[in-house]
Amino acid sequence: MEKEYFTLSEILDTPNTLETVVEKINLVENIASRIIDLRPERIYYIGCGSSYYAASGALTPLLLEKFPFHAYSIPASEFLFYHSGNIGNNVVIAFSRSGTTREVIEAVKIAKKNRYTTIGISCNENSELVKIADSAIVIDNCSEKSFVMTKSFTALQFTGLLLSLKMINLIEKDDVVENIVKEASKLPKFIFQALDDIDKCRILAKETINDKNFIFLGTTLTYPLAMEASLKFIEMTYSLSEPFHILEFRHGPLALAERKNDISIIMLLANDSSYKNSLKLLKEIKEKGFKVFEISNSGNVIKGVRVSWEGNNYYLPIIYAPLIHATVYYRAILKGYNPDRPEHLRKVVEDF
Ligand code: F1P
16 A cells, blocks of 8 residues: 555645635735725735745736736745835735745844835744734644645635735725635635546656656746746656746747657646647647646646636636645655655755
8 A cells, every 4th residue: 555645635635724715705805905005005925935936826917917006926035135125115925834934034024124014824823924924814724744835835825816806806896806706715625626536646647757857837827836836846856847938938948859758848728818829839849749738727638637617717726736736746656755755855944
């Protein structure tokens, strides 16, 4: 019998953790309205590692367009290096599973000194982040034994996304946005069912087991998840992986056709305005001899995993994330690695 690691049970627990986020929607709305009442000049979504990618997914450029203020998602360290000098009516939203990552804490401290309003989103109620932030959202059932972030990543992004959507709705009441927020309650059950197909993730891991490198292609909606997927392949399976925006693949990375035999490309597709061109690229790179897989909500998946989500595409990264986490988990197992405790990885980085 194959040994089961914490990481697998944590991935499978994603829907339960998302359920607790849905239950916090009033708190999320409260904080959104506090931010909007401030009429801030700038909002920074910050974090480190997977939490930075969760922050980026919570602020997709699509949402950014709807904000009347400037909003950025940046690593906490870059905030410290280049953005901490601004003084004024700004907001920092800090994402951190542990709530103790040093760069995040330093960023929040300096933001407070500069009179910013600070919001923490964390899995750890007793953390320094939750203590020092002006307001905090603590996600229940979100801490993990595994060093790598799986369900916590998905829950942090989901919470941040709901916060962004609530802010947009408060800026200008919009029934479409309100309905998207309402749809959030359908996600836990949908993901629970999608994880029934976890064998497809194992098959994907098996089919790519001999590849040394991975490329994740995403669009505006799925690109932050492409970054997270790449980090996870590096952390759990020591395989070099790179994210690109889908059609950016033609602008340089195509040269890797020289090494196509040890590379797998995984496309994170959405059946939206990007789909037709994505399929064209898929065909083109297959003809070049690359192995290409899809995670998609379109009906035509040839190799990979199809999800039948018909709700709003903003939620696609939340649905795809546990499927990607499961694929990396199986790759680690098949390679004989310990997915709970990857070599050299620290659960929390406490130096800066
Ligand atoms: C984030 C993080 C992880 C990474 C590593 C170190 O921590 O960068 O993404 O896997 O283990 O910590 P946190 O701020 O969310 O606790």
